[in-house]
Every structure is written in structure tokens, then in C-alpha cells.
Amino acid sequence: MSKVLRAILLLAVVLGVVSNGYAAGKQEKAKTDEPVYIALTAPITGDYAEYGNNFKRSVEMAIDKINASGGVLGRKLAVLVGDSKGDPKESATLAQKWTSDPKIVAQIGDFTSTCCLAAQPIYDQAGMVQLSPTASHTKFAQGSKWSFSIVGTQAGEQPFIADYAYNKLGFRKIAVIHINNDWGVDTARYFTDNFKKLGGTITAIENYFDGEKDFTAILTKLRASNPDALFMAAMYNDGASISNQRAKLGWNLPVVGPSSLYSEQLLKLGGDSVNNLYTVVSFFADDPKPEIRAYVTEFEKRYGLKPNFHAALAYDAMMLLADAMKRAGSFDRDKIREALQATKDFPGLAGSITFTEKGDAIKQYTRVMVKNNKFELFDKR
Amino acid sequence: MFFQMRKVRKTFGGLVAVNDVDLDVQQGTIHAVIGPNGAGKTTLFNCITGLRRADAGEILFEGENITDLPTHRIAAKGIGRTFQNIRLFPYLSVLDNVKVGTHLLNPTTLWDTALKSSRFRKLEKEVEDLCMELLHQTGLSEKKDQYARNLPYGEQRKLEIARALASKPKLLLLDEPAAGMNPAETAELDDFIRSLKAKGITILLIEHDMKLVMSIADTISVIDYGVKIAEGSASEIQSNERVIEAYLGKRRN
Amino acid sequence: MIVQQLINGITQGSIFALLAISFAVIYGVLRLVNFATGATYMMGAFAGWLTVRYISQNIFLAMLAGLCTGWSIGFLIEKVAIKSLRGVARIASLICTIGFSIFMIEIATVIFGAETKAMPSFFNEKAFTLGGATVVWYQLFLIGTAVTILLLLQILIFKTKAGLAIRTVSLDFKTAGLMGINVDRTISLAFSLGGATAGIAGVLGSVYYNIVNPTMGNLQGLKSFSAAVFGGLTSIPGAILGGYLLAIVENFGVQIVSGGYRDIIGFVILVGFLLFRPRGLLGKKTSL
Ligand SMILES: Nc1ncnc2c1ncn2[C@@H]1O[C@H](COP(=O)(O)OP(=O)(O)OP(=O)(O)O)[C@@H](O)[C@H]1O
Ligand SMILES: [Mg+2]
Numbered sequence: 034m035s036k037v038l039r040a041i042l043l044l045a046v047v048l049g050v051v052s053n054g055y056a057a058g059k060q061e062k063a064k065t066d067e068p069v070y071i072a073l074t075a076p077i078t079g080d081y082a083e084y085g086n087n088f089k090r091s092v093e094m095a096i097d098k099i100n101a102s103g104g105v106l107g108r109k110l111a112v113l114v115g116d117s118k119g120d121p122k123e124s125a126t127l128a129q130k131w132t133s134d135p136k137i138v139a140q141i142g143d144f145t146s147t148c149c150l151a152a153q154p155i156y157d158q159a160g161m162v163q164l165s166p167t168a169s170h171t172k173f174a175q176g177s178k179w180s181f182s183i184v185g186t187q188a189g190e191q192p193f194i195a196d197y198a199y200n201k202l203g204f205r206k207i208a209v210i211h212i213n214n215d216w217g218v219d220t221a222r223y224f225t226d227n228f229k230k231l232g233g234t235i236t237a238i239e240n241y242f243d244g245e246k247d248f249t250a251i252l253t254k255l256r257a258s259n260p261d262a263l264f265m266a267a268m269y270n271d272g273a274s275i276s277n278q279r280a281k282l283g284w285n286l287p288v289v290g291p292s293s294l295y296s297e298q299l300l301k302l303g304g305d306s307v308n309n310l311y312t313v314v315s316f317f318a319d320d321p322k323p324e325i326r327a328y329v330t331e332f333e334k335r336y337g338l339k340p341n342f343h344a345a346l347a348y349d350a351m352m353l354l355a356d357a358m359k360r361a362g363s364f365d366r367d368k369i370r371e372a373l374q375a376t377k378d379f380p381g382l383a384g385s386i387t388f389t390e391k392g393d394a395i396k397q398y399t400r401v402m403v404k405n406n407k408f409e410l411f412d413k414r
Numbered sequence: 415m416f417f418q419m420r421k422v423r424k425t426f427g428g429l430v431a432v433n434d435v436d437l438d439v440q441q442g443t444i445h446a447v448i449g450p451n452g453a454g455k456t457t458l459f460n461c462i463t464g465l466r467r468a469d470a471g472e473i474l475f476e477g478e479n480i481t482d483l484p485t486h487r488i489a490a491k492g493i494g495r496t497f498q499n500i501r502l503f504p505y506l507s508v509l510d511n512v513k514v515g516t517h518l519l520n521p522t523t524l525w526d527t528a529l530k531s532s533r534f535r536k537l538e539k540e541v542e543d544l545c546m547e548l549l550h551q552t553g554l555s556e557k558k559d560q561y562a563r564n565l566p567y568g569e570q571r572k573l574e575i576a577r578a579l580a581s582k583p584k585l586l587l588l589d590e591p592a593a594g595m596n597p598a599e600t601a602e603l604d605d606f607i608r609s610l611k612a613k614g615i616t617i618l619l620i621e622h623d624m625k626l627v628m629s630i631a632d633t634i635s636v637i638d639y640g641v642k643i644a645e646g647s648a649s650e651i652q653s654n655e656r657v658i659e660a661y662l663g664k665r666r667n
Numbered sequence: 668m669i670v671q672q673l674i675n676g677i678t679q680g681s682i683f684a685l686l687a688i689s690f691a692v693i694y695g696v697l698r699l700v701n702f703a704t705g706a707t708y709m710m711g712a713f714a715g716w717l718t719v720r721y722i723s724q725n726i727f728l729a730m731l732a733g734l735c736t737g738w739s740i741g742f743l744i745e746k747v748a749i750k751s752l753r754g755v756a757r758i759a760s761l762i763c764t765i766g767f768s769i770f771m772i773e774i775a776t777v778i779f780g781a782e783t784k785a786m787p788s789f790f791n792e793k794a795f796t797l798g799g800a801t802v803v804w805y806q807l808f809l810i811g812t813a814v815t816i817l818l819l820l821q822i823l824i825f826k827t828k829a830g831l832a833i834r835t836v837s838l839d840f841k842t843a844g845l846m847g848i849n850v851d852r853t854i855s856l857a858f859s860l861g862g863a864t865a866g867i868a869g870v871l872g873s874v875y876y877n878i879v880n881p882t883m884g885n886l887q888g889l890k891s892f893s894a895a896v897f898g899g900l901t902s903i904p905g906a907i908l909g910g911y912l913l914a915i916v917e918n919f920g921v922q923i924v925s926g927g928y929r930d931i932i933g934f935v936i937l938v939g940f941l942l943f944r945p946r947g948l949l950g951k952k953t954s955l
Contacts (some may be wrong), residue, residue: 246872249918518847
């Protein structure tokens with residue numbers, strides 16, 4: 034009997050330590066003088082943890098900044114962070130939790146399109162803003178009037194990249210590797226469609242699932258199709274792994290990819306293998322613009338690392354939400370949505386934001402490339 | 415006293431399998447435990463070797479209380495055993511089965527093995543020699559590389575004894591060693607057990623073969639329904655009324 | 668290209684085989700699947716990463732660090748999940764290994780952060796090309812090291828006293844105890860050995876893939892479990908065979924069908940074997 038008890042206690046301790054880390058953070062904030070609550074859904078643990086943590090860092094930084102200058106409509110803001118672990122089921126469960134809590138006025142998140150789509154019906158039914166910094170799947174924003182995304186869709190980004198690859202870089206035959214999730218499939222499809230429209234050839238397409246670490250088999254297969262360049266619809270971590278393994282296979286060729294590759298991490302993890310990689314950005318951390326310098330410096334000071342595109346988008350999302358609340362003059366969920374929908378030329382770090390009728394942001398893109406293990410502007414050459 | 419049991423009790427649910435049994439075993443003797451089927455003999459052995467925990471009472475070996483020691487510690491004290499229903503390691507070779515028995519004698523560590531130290535080589539040689547000698551004695555040396563499960567039944571019994579002897583026990587518990595043996599084999603076993611006694615090994619023997627028991631046992635204890643009902647020499651037991659009653663009056667099998 | 672896929676498969680298979688052995692050694696003595704194997708792999712990788720980052724750019728030192736870390740974790744898991752839960756339903760220990768896995772991933776996340784870290788390459792120069800396939804020295808090193816470890820384990824288990832103890836406990840721990848074998852210590856040794864193997868595998872894997880992060884062991888652990896079931900969870904040679912075969916089958920599966928099917932291949936094998944031949948290719952019903 035006592036052994037059973039011990040087993041239970043032990044499990045409780047193990048699980049307790051795990052969950053306490055998050056619970057503690059929440060309670061601390063809930064004590065301040067009646068703030069206005071924003072929910073943040075992000076993958077704090079799991080395969081996408083580093084992206085989720087960047088969300089958290091940026092949003093907390095934005096809130097501190099807003100609160101330091103008096104808050105919104107005279108009230109302080111506070112964030113409740115929920116860990117979706119990159120799992121659509123968790124994301125939906127959190128949506129249930131947020132929407133049923135009357136203290137919460139709006140939600141920022143989630144990271145992947147897949148998670149956002151899974152939670153969408155819940156926000157839609159309950160009537161709460163679902164503002165994703167990064168969901169770029171074309172189905173997301175148009176799926177509900179409550180859903181907004183500020184990253185821009187692949188339908189907007191990929192024609193620009195296809196043009197970059199075909200006209201600026203002169204590639205004619207491209208092989209495609211993409212992650213097999215909503216975002217990856219969408220990205221690969223928009224790229225291949227646009228690249229073919231321009232007259233290019235797609236020599237082969239291969240996909241992989243979340244969490245895969247070994248890409249040698251896929252790369253060996255793609256190599257046999259003999260392309261001019263490789264299109265890589267991947268987050269920067271996978272992108273670096275793919276590049277490392279490509280180099281090990283002795284396969285050297287230029288690589289093209291979406292803006293999700295833009296990160297210092299790509300350079301750190303990929304080393305020499307990521308040279309000769311071409312992508313586009315709407316946020317460039319080395320941009321001399323003062324507001325970007327201020328953000329990058331502050332972020333580096335607080336967290337000891339350089340912010341990437343995803344981090345900047347999360348910062349924009351929080352700032353935009355605060356702006357919408359100010360414009361709405363209210364913390365009413367409905368009013369916030371209306372104000373958000375009416376956003377026009379909001380000056381974000383990752384480009385100015387204007388929503389289409391469907392809730393997608395129209396973005397401007399800048400071409401960049403990796404040279405000597407650094408991101409450089411392509412057109413300055 | 416060499417080996418003593420004091421009021422040892424073991425119950426299974428409502429069934430009292432061993433009922434406050436006292437047992438004294440003199441060093442250097444062959445002591446038999448007999449009794450009808452289901453009397454509690456094997457359970458008694460299990461309590462001694464630690465396979466089952468006695469619910470009450472104590473077991474002393476060479477003056478030391480071993481009642482609650484884990485099985486490997488009891489084995490280390492010098493108590494070896496065989497099993498009524500054979501418990502060899504089926505997927506180990508005959509030789510390896512015997513070697514398991516030597517585990518206690520062989521204090522080499524992984525380091526010795528890795529370094530192939532001289533101590534290791536010497537001990538390894540001793541162990542190997544001991545095992546081969548035991549296999550010779552039991553007539554199994556030809557089959558040393560076969561899986562134990564592939565031996566015929568009689569040879570598996572012999573192998574169990576060889577394995578038990580490999581640990582150089584002071585007290586050897588044999589649970590029905592003659593079961594399934596033909597008269598010629600049983601006669602051989604008779605000699606073999608005597609030879610063990612001659613080497614100074616004390617033997618506690620459970621056996622249904624009365625001819626064997628009466629021929630070799632120095633002392634016989636009789637158990638019925640978990641209770642020790644008689645104890646004495648072969649002739650004393652043969653004329654004991656309670657024993658006759660237990661065996662004849664209400665034979666249960 | 669066929670040659671390249673084969674080499675890719677053997678390299679990946681070396682990592683699978685080490686992890687599959689880790690599963691098999693522990694399953695062998697305890698009939699318990701240690702679900703913390705993937706996390707131990709990850710912790711080993713972090714130990715290696717810390718070593719090359721802060722102590723010395725020496726892969727052998729990193730491997731030693733991985734080994735020691737894995738050994739200690741295995742030891743600890745046994746003490747907590749197994750020993751303190753002895754006598755409780757088997758499921759409690761199983762769940763406890765899962766708890767350990769989560770716990771280690773969280774600890775790693777807290778200490779090192781969720782960001783993927785770069786693990787430097789070693790021996791990354793081209794060794795030779797063969798039929799259009801490129802092989803770098805590190806691949807040879809990885810395969811060679813894995814085979815050496817596998818052989819050492821094979822010797823340890825089949826030729827030493829400690830190995831005999833492990834095998835007897837695996838076959839019948841009660842009788843083993845009666846023969847004087849310290850069952851607890853043997854189980855503890857098996858866990859430490861399994862942990863150490865996973866820890867070294869973590870270092871080897873992280874150098875090959877050049878990355879270290881808290882979740883790197885998840886899929887690796889799951890796939891190696893498939894490999895172990897494939898070869899026979901109760902057989903050391905089976906686990907090795909399963910590791911190599913699974914990786915080779917996967918790599919050719921990608922070549923012939925598509926990358927998207929690679930995990931499916933692994934899990935179809937897992938489910939298929941669990942359903943129709945639970946003892947795997949080489950596993951006997953009750954033998955290590
Ligand atoms: N694990 C157990 N659970 C319940 N009852 C048991 C258990 N083991 C033994 N028994 C019962 O205890 C009693 C004694 O069994 P034991 O095996 O000790 O008898 P035995 O004297 O060795 O008989 P035999 O001569 O047939 O070997 C029997 O009634 C048996 O059914
Ligand atoms: Mg019996």
C-alpha cells in the first residue's frame with residue numbers, strides 16, 4: 034500500500050515540477066492591480082519551443098514597454114501564457130480556456146498554421162480575436178472574421194520568391210523539399226505554381242514530418258533529379274540541418290527558401306553549409322532604422338540573443354493589439370475586432386500592416402542572401 | 415546448532431501451508447522431510463531459501479538469523495537448492511548454468527575482466543575447472559555446450575544438482591531429486607548423495623521414494639497439513655502410528 | 668545513388684542500433700520498456716556539447732561525458748522508477764520512465780533553453796567516393812565506434828560474469844537470486860549500461876547531425892524502439908540487426924516511394940511485428 038502511495042507521490046512530484054514552472058509565471062502577474070489580460074498561445078515546450086519562447090519574450094517586452102508609458106486607456110496590460118507544445122489539440126484546448134475566461138480580451142498566437150487552424154472554430158464561436166503573428170496558411174485568416182495574421186500569406190510571398198529565383202538568380206530547374214504540415218504544403222505549392230508559371234521546371238518534390246533529423250535519404254533522392262537549386266520550405270532549424278547534411282553528401286548548390294529561414298540560428302547551426310542561400314525578409318535585424326535598432330538592442334540586452342523574424346512579428350502583434358484597443362476606446366472583444374480589422378498602415382518592425390478584408394496583412398519584401406556566413410541585402414551587391 | 419527453524423509459519427490466504435514448524439538439522443547428516451502431497455514441504459524449502467517470506471517464526475543458520483535476508487544473501491551464506499519442478503535457465507548452455515552457481519565464489523569485477531588481471535585469469539581458471547569437474551561427476555561434460563532445455567528430464571535433474579553444488583554450499587536442499595528417475599538412476603543418486611555427505615555437505619532432502627529415504631536418511635521429519643507430526647530415525651518413523659495414519663488412513667492422492 | 672542510400676542507412680542505423688540495444692538490455696532484465704531512452708540520448712548529447720564548448724574540442728572526451736551522463740541517468744532511473752516502485756504494478760514503473768523522459772526534457776529546456784544549439788563537426792572531410800556516393804570520415808568513425816561498442820557489449824553480456832548474471836536475471840530473476848546473484852545490482856547494472864549506450868549514441872548522433880536540442884531524442888527514441896521490436900526486444904543481436912535494418916529499409920523507402928512515408932514505414936513495421944511476431948526477428952520467447 035505504501036508503495037502505491039510512494040508511486041503516486043513520485044509522479045506528482047515529477048509532474049508538479051514540470052507544470053509549476055508555468056503556473057508560477059501566471060500567478061505572479063494575476064496579482065497586479067486589475068490589469069487587462071491578453072492570452073498568448075505558443076509552443077513553449079516541444080519541437081517548436083524556441084519559436085514559442087521568442088513569442089513570449091517579444092510579447093512580454095512589448096507589454097513592459099506599453100505599461101511603462103502608462104498602459105492602454107489608463108490600464109496596465111498583462112499576459113497569460115499557454116503552452117500549446119506545437120500540438121493542435123493543445124492549442125484548441127487552450128482556446129477553450131481563454132474564451133471561457135471573461136477577464137481575457139484577446140488572444141495572440143499560435144505559432145504554426147496547423148495549430149491556429151485547429152483552434153480557429155473555437156475563437157470564431159466565442160467571438161474573440163485570434164491574432165497570429167506567424168500563421169501564413171492562406172486558409173487561416175479567411176476562415177473566420179475573428180482571425181488575423183500579420184506575417185503575410187504564402188500567396189503573397191511565394192510569387193516574389195519565384196521571381197527572385199527565376200529572374201534575379203537565373204535558376205531554371207529547382208528541386209523542392211518541404212515539411213509536411215499545413216504551412217509547408219502551402220508554401221511548396223505556391224512556390225512551385227509560381228515558378229512553373231514563369232517557365233521554370235520543378236525536378237522533384239519531397240517532404241518530411243515534424244521532428245525528423247535525418248535528411249540524407251531525401252537529399253540523395255533529390256540530388257539525382259539534377260536541379261540548379263534547391264527550394265527549402267522549412268523553419269531555420271530544419272533548414273540548417275538539411276544544409277549540413279547536404280554538405281556532408283558533397284552536394285553543393287544554391288538554396289532558395291521562404292522568409293522563415295531568416296534567423297541568426299540558421300547561420301549558427303548551418304555554418305558554411307548555408308552560404309549561397311537566398312531568401313526574402315520583411316524584418317531585417319541589421320536594418321539601420323532607429324526603431325529596429327532600438328528593438329534589437331533591447332531584445333539583446335534582455336535575452337542575450339538577436340531577435341529573428343518570428344520574434345519581431347510577435348512584438349508587432351502585441352503592439353498592434355494595443356493600438357487597436359486604443360483606437361477602439363474599449364476592451365470589448367467585439368470592438369477590438371472591429372478596430373483591428375480597420376488597421377491601416379500600422380508601422381510594424383516587420384513592415385507596415387494593413388489588413389485585407391479577410392484579415393491578411395499585405396507585406397513588402399526585401400531580398401537577402403547568405404554570404405560569408407552573414408545575411409546581406411541582395412540588391413546592394 | 416547448525417540449522418534451526420523456530421515456529422515457522424506460512425499461510426496462503428486461509429490455508430496454513432506451514433504451521434509453526436520447528437526443525438533442527440545436525441551438521442554432516444542427511445535429514446529427510448517426508449509427507450503426503452500438499453503437506454507443505456516445498457513451501458518449507460521456499461521459506462528457508464527466501465523465495466517466500468515466512469509470516470512468523472525464525473530461521474537460523476550457523477547461529478545467524480536469515481529469516482528476512484534476500485535470496486542472494488541466503489545463498490551466499492552457503493545454502494544451495496534444487497527444485498521439484500526444474501528451474502534451469504533454459505536458454506543458457508549446460509556449462510553456463512553451472513557457472514551461474516559459481517557466481518558467489520568468483521569475486522572478480524568488471525575491471526578485472528577488462529584488464530584481464532592475473533587474479534582474474536586465475537579465478538576464471540578455477541571456476542572453469544570446478545564446473546567441468548562437476549559436469550564430469552554428473553556425466554554431463556559431453557553436453558556442456560547444449561541449451562539446458564534440450565537435455566532429457568533425468569539429466570536436467572542432475573544439472574540442477576551440479577549447479578547447486580557449484581556454489582560450494584554447506585547445506586544443500588534437494589526437492590524430490592529422484593522424481594522421474596528409473597530404479598538404476600535412483601540407485602546412482604543414492605551413491606551420489608552419500609558421496610556428498612562424505613565431503614561434509616549437510617543435506618536436507620524432500621523425497622517421496624521411501625526406499626531411498628529409508629536407506630540414506632539419518633533423521634526423518636514427517637509433515638502433514640503443514641504440521642510436523644513426527645521425527646526420528648527410519649525405524650522409529652516406520653513404526654510411528656500418526657505417520658502410518660497420515661499415509662494410509664487418509665491418503666489424498 | 669543506391670550506394671549512397673545504403674551508406675546513409677548504415678550511418679543512421681548505427682545510432683538506431685545503439686539505442687535499440689539500450690532498450691533491449693533493460694527490457695531483457697526487467698520486461699520493462701524504458702521510455703526515457705530518447706531523453707537519455709538527448710542528455711548525452713548535451714553533455715557532449717558542454718564538453719566541446721567549455722572544456723575541449725575533443726570528440727573522445729565528449730563521448731566519455733556522454734557515457735558518464737547516460738550511465739548516471741540509467742542508474743538514477745533504476746533507483747527511482749524501479750527500485751522504489753518494486754512490488755507496485757508494472758505500469759507504475761513504465762509511467763515513471765515516461766515521467767523521467769518529460770522531466771529531463773524540461774530540465775534541459777530550463778537549463779539550456781529551447782534553442783537548438785550547434786554541435787561542431789569532427790572528421791568532416793571527404794574520405795572517399797564510391798559509385799557516386801560521398802562518404803566523410805566521420806561516418807566511418809561513427810559506424811566504427813558503434814560497431815566497437817556493440818561488440819564490447821556483446822562480449823560483456825555473453826562472455827563475462829556480470830553478463831551471465833544479466834542473462835540469468837533476464838531468464839528467471841527468482842532462480843537467479845536463489846543462485847546467489849544479486850538481482851537488484853544486476854538490474855541496476857543493466858540500466859546503467861543501457862543509459863551509457865544511449866548517452867554515447869547522443870554524442871555520436873549530435874555530431875553527425877550537428878544539432879543539439881531538448882527534443883532531439885523524441886523521434887530517435889521512438890524509432891529505435893521500433894527497431895528493437897523489429898529485431899526482437901529480448902535479443903541483443905536482434906536489436907542490433909533491427910536498428911540497421913530499419914534504417915536501411917527507411918532510406919530505401921524514401922528512395923523508392925517518398926520521404927513522407929519514411930516514418931510510416933517504421934511504424935508499420937512496429938505495429939506489424941507487435942501484432943504478428945511480437946518477439947521480433949531474433950528474439951526467443953525468454954532470452955536476452
Ligand atoms: N503460491 C501458493 N498459493 C496458494 N497456495 C499454495 C501456494 N503454494 C503452495 N500452496 C498450497 O500450499 C500447500 C503446500 O504446498 P507444497 O507445495 O508446499 O506441498 P508439498 O508438500 O511440497 O507437496 P508435493 O509433495 O505435492 O510437492 C498446498 O495445499 C498448496 O496447494
Ligand atoms: Mg513439493
